Amino acid sequence: MRVATLLRKIFLLDLLKGLSLTFRYQDPKEIYTEQYPLQRPQVAERYRGLPRLNVNPETGKTLCIACDLCAKACPENLIVVESERDPVTKRKVLTKYTFDISRCMFCGLCEESCSTDALELTQDYEIAQYGREGLVLDRERLERGPEGKVYER
Amino acid sequence: MSTQFTQYLQSTLTPGQAGNMLWATIYILVIFAGISLCVVFINWGERKALAHFQIRLGPMRVGPHGLLQPIADALKLLLKEDTIPANADKVVFWIAPFIVTTAAFVVYLVVPFGPQHAVTDMNIGILFMLGVSSLGVLGIITAGWASNSHYPLLGSLRSSAQMVSYEVAMGLAVISAILMTSFTPGVASGTLSMIGIVEAQKTQGVWFLFKFFPLGLIAFGVFAIAMIAETNRAPFDLPEAESELVAGFHTEYSGFRWSLFMLGEYAAMIAVSGIAVTLWLGGWMRPFPNLLAGSVWDTIFSLVPGAFFLFLGAVTLYGTARMPKHPALRIQTLGLGVFGMAIAAVGLVLLVPAVRVRVQDIFWFMIKVAAFIYMYIWYRATFPRYRFDQLMRVGWKVLLPISLGVLIVTGVVGLSPELLTWLKGVL
Numbered sequence: 001m002r003v004a005t006l007l008r009k010i011f012l013l014d015l016l017k018g019l020s021l022t023f024r025y026q027d028p029k030e031i032y033t034e035q036y037p038l039q040r041p042q043v044a045e046r047y048r049g050l051p052r053l054n055v056n057p058e059t060g061k062t063l064c065i066a067c068d069l070c071a072k073a074c075p076e077n078l079i080v081v082e083s084e085r086d087p088v089t090k091r092k093v094l095t096k097y098t099f100d101i102s103r104c105m106f107c108g109l110c111e112e113s114c115s116t117d118a119l120e121l122t123q124d125y126e127i128a129q130y131g132r133e134g135l136v137l138d139r140e141r142l143e144r145g146p147e148g149k150v151y152e153r
Numbered sequence: 154m155s156t157q158f159t160q161y162l163q164s165t166l167t168p169g170q171a172g173n174m175l176w177a178t179i180y181i182l183v184i185f186a187g188i189s190l191c192v193v194f195i196n197w198g199e200r201k202a203l204a205h206f207q208i209r210l211g212p213m214r215v216g217p218h219g220l221l222q223p224i225a226d227a228l229k230l231l232l233k234e235d236t237i238p239a240n241a242d243k244v245v246f247w248i249a250p251f252i253v254t255t256a257a258f259v260v261y262l263v264v265p266f267g268p269q270h271a272v273t274d275m276n277i278g279i280l281f282m283l284g285v286s287s288l289g290v291l292g293i294i295t296a297g298w299a300s301n302s303h304y305p306l307l308g309s310l311r312s313s314a315q316m317v318s319y320e321v322a323m324g325l326a327v328i329s330a331i332l333m334t335s336f337t338p339g340v341a342s343g344t345l346s347m348i349g350i351v352e353a354q355k356t357q358g359v360w361f362l363f364k365f366f367p368l369g370l371i372a373f374g375v376f377a378i379a380m381i382a383e384t385n386r387a388p389f390d391l392p393e394a395e396s397e398l399v400a401g402f403h404t405e406y407s408g409f410r411w412s413l414f415m416l417g418e419y420a421a422m423i424a425v426s427g428i429a430v431t432l433w434l435g436g437w438m439r440p441f442p443n444l445l446a447g448s449v450w451d452t453i454f455s456l457v458p459g460a461f462f463l464f465l466g467a468v469t470l471y472g473t474a475r476m477p478k479h480p481a482l483r484i485q486t487l488g489l490g491v492f493g494m495a496i497a498a499v500g501l502v503l504l505v506p507a508v509r510v511r512v513q514d515i516f517w518f519m520i521k522v523a524a525f526i527y528m529y530i531w532y533r534a535t536f537p538r539y540r541f542d543q544l545m546r547v548g549w550k551v552l553l554p555i556s557l558g559v560l561i562v563t564g565v566v567g568l569s570p571e572l573l574t575w576l577k578g579v580l
Contacts, residue, residue, distance in 0.1 A: 015536070022535040026205045033210040038479055 048106040048121040051099050051137070052145035062143065063118035066092040070110035070119050078103045079110060099142055101127060102135035122146050167271045167348070180272045184261050192419040193223040199530050206534035217476065217489035227412070235408035238301060245299035250410045252292030253417035259285050260424040265347045267437045267514025278347035279327060282428055283320075286383070289421055290316040293385075293392065293402050296414070300405035308401030311541065312392030315382055318545060319389075322552035323379035329372045329560040330432040333361050336567040351436035358443040362433040365566050368559055373433040375556045377528075380425040382548070384418065386529055388536035389544060396538075426525035427518075434521050437514035458516035459504035466497030 008014060024030075034041060043049070054063050066083035082096035111121050124146030129135055168176035197212070197219065204211030212219025237246055263278040265271040275281055290313055297309020334353040335343030344350060354360055361369045382389040393401030403414045430436060439454040470493040476486040503509055503516075539547070565572070 018535045019531060022206045022531065025208055026202075028205075030208045031205070031210055032208045035210070035213065035477075038477055038481075 043123040043125065045123070047123045047125070048108045048111070050122050050124040050127050050146050051101070051104075051110075051142060052120050052122050053097065053139065053142040054118050054120055055143055062094060062139075063116045064094050064097065065116055065118075066094040067115060069113040069115060073109045073113035075107065075109065076103045076105065094139070097139040097142065099137045100135065101137060102132055165269060167265075167269055167274045170274050177272055180270075181262075184272065185258060188258070188261060188420055188423060189416065191423060192416055193227065195419055195422075195526055196226070196415070197223045198526075199533075202527070202530045203534050206531070217485040217492070218472070220489070220492065230408055230412040233408035235410065236405075238405050240301045241405065242299040242301065245295050246405075247410075249292050249296035249299055250406065250413035250417070252295065253289050254292075254413045254420070256285055256289040256292060257417040257420035257424060260421075261427075263347050264424065264427045265351060265431060265436055266518050267512075268348060268351075269511075270437075270515055271348065274346055274348045276349075277345045279331065279345050279350065279428070279432070282347070282424070283324065283327065286421060286424060287316065287320055289417065292417070296406070297402040300402075302405055304398045304400075305402050305404045308392045308398045308404070311398075312385060312402060315385075315389065315391060315544060315548070318548035319379045319382040319552070322375055322548060322556045323383060325553070325556035325560050326372045326376040326379065327428075327432060329368070329556070329563045330361050330376075332560065332563050332567065333357075333364050333369070347431050347436075350431055351438065354435050355438060355442065360433060360435040365563060368563050368566065369433060371555060372559045372563070373429070375552050375559070376429055376433070378547075379552060380429060381529065381532060382544070384422050384425055384529075386418075386422065387533035388538050390538060391541060391544060422526065422529060423522060426522045426529075429525060430518060430521040437518045439513070439517050455509045455513050456504065458513050459500045459502075459509060461516070461520075462500030462503055463497055464500075466493045466495075466500055469493030469496055 055061060056063055064081075066081055068081045068083075071077070071079040071081050078100040080096065080098045081094070083092040083094050085091070086093050106121065108121055110119055114120075122145060168174075168180055200222070201211040201219065212222040215222045215225045237243055260282050262272045263275050263281055265274070293312045294309045297305040297307075297312070300306070331343055331345060331350070333343075334350055337343075337353050337356050340353075340356075344353065357364070362373050363369055381387075385392050391401075392398075393403065398404070403411055406414060435442075439457075441450075445454075469489060473486055473490045473493055476482055476489065503512065
């Protein structure tokens with residue numbers, strides 16, 4: 001037993017073992033890095049990213065019924081829903097909808113509370129901005145949803 | 154002037170021996186520029202290879218596969234603000250990086266890239282090399298002292314202790330290789346000249362690595378460990394241990410002067426690898442000069458440098474074809490293609506008979522040195538840093554006795570015919 005450890009020490013077997021291990025990791029197949037703007041990671045379907053207000057694809061009208069449930073569900077109170085009652089149909093009509101993603105933690109409670117599947121958190125994760133200005137999203141922006149970013153380089 | 158120029162092309166001596174000032178100057182300039190360029194690209198290669206060892210990609214954005222990264226790095230370093238601490242000793246602070254760089258570059262005066270390709274052939278070449286290369290520690294100590302700061306001083310003190318202890322084992326290993334040169338049949342004495350050492354390996358018909366089988370190998374092993382410690386590289390990079398001493402002796406340095414330290418360190422790495430190649434791996438000689446002798450083998454091996462560069466060019470062009478087809482990468486793909494063509498063109502030039510005969514020595518020398526540089530990076534990727542007492546223990550209690558023993562046994566084995574006849578006479 002002691003002879004074996006002595007021989008291991010003399011022939012530096014442990015060091016050689018380590019060297020062979022690191023040598024094997026040089027294989028290009030092992031590389032873990034993603035070349036981000038060119039290779040994009042596959043995002044899970046349940047990922048909670050940029051919010052979107054869905055519209056009815058046939059009529060082009062919003063699905064939102066201005067029930068204010070999302071604003072009540074939001075722990076940060078960052079959703080503001082304003083509406084007025086249509087005198088003819090006696091229904092609430094959405095007049096203003098803002099979503100402040102600078103304070104949003106993407107918990108998804110608003111999405112869960114929405115009774116008409118109008119509000120949805122999409123899989124778009126490229127929502128960083130250079131300032132706070134563009135982070136309060138209005139109704140138009142929310143209805144447009146994710147705009148695929150194109151990187152020049 | 155022109156006679157001096159053409160005269161050397163037929164000569165078989167180094168410019169220094171032939172007294173050819175013109176070619177000596179050309180060699181100095183070429184070596185300085187070439188080594189600087191090598192250092193720059195070793196830096197790129199180290200980042201790349203280290204990244205691959207750590208399953209990363211390394212620099213990819215500046216040029217194809219980050220090939221232009223060294224240029225960007227150099228520009229950044231030159232444009233950086235060059236600060237001197239308020240309480241530093243300004244003169245010494247200025248001089249220190251120049252000492253390190255000068256010590257690293259002066260060594261190249263005697264490095265034999267080929268039988269004719271050295272600036273000069275000193276008869277004390279290896280002694281000169283060891284002496285000058287250990288002057289580098291002076292620069293490190295002055296740098297640490299002049300910074301007037303704790304971490305640099307600690308780093309430089311560690312460095313001086315480390316260099317002094319490893320120099321002993323390294324010197325003894327070198328001596329055992331020099332001792333082997335004196336066992337050339339028909340030659341009365343050994344030699345300290347770098348070219349003479351390689352010539353001795355040629356006439357003895359064996360690289361000193363395999364001479365007296367385990368002995369040369371053990372001496373080489375001792376040198377290979379000591380040379381890593383001498384150049385302050387991982388796992389013996391205590392003088393610049395990031396996790397303990399910020400950056401060690403060059404903590405207070407920035408910009409151009411910091412880059413001089415880096416230049417000196419990498420140039421010293423190449424120089425020390427050059428010593429190891431000259432002493433144990435047959436210097437500029439091609440593999441198996443005695444086993445596979447004859448003009449046919451000579452021709453085959455002289456074609457290898459050109460073929461090697463053609464192969465590299467082909468690999469680069471294959472990489473070009475495999476680049477992702479993306480409009481943003483069009484210029485990079487084009488650049489990589491041109492780079493591959495340039496390498497292939499170098500390979501074609503090296504196939505010309507007049508060039509390949511004159512230049513293949515340099516190729517074999519550099520390919521051996523390159524293997525050493527790769528080992529340096531490989532060790533850095535694999536081994537964790539030694540503790541200071543472990544470092545000292547390895548130096549004094551392991552390497553020193555081994556190298557002393559190898560020296561003695563080498564002498565006894567080398568003199569065994571004479572010893573046997575003497576014993577017979579006595580008995």
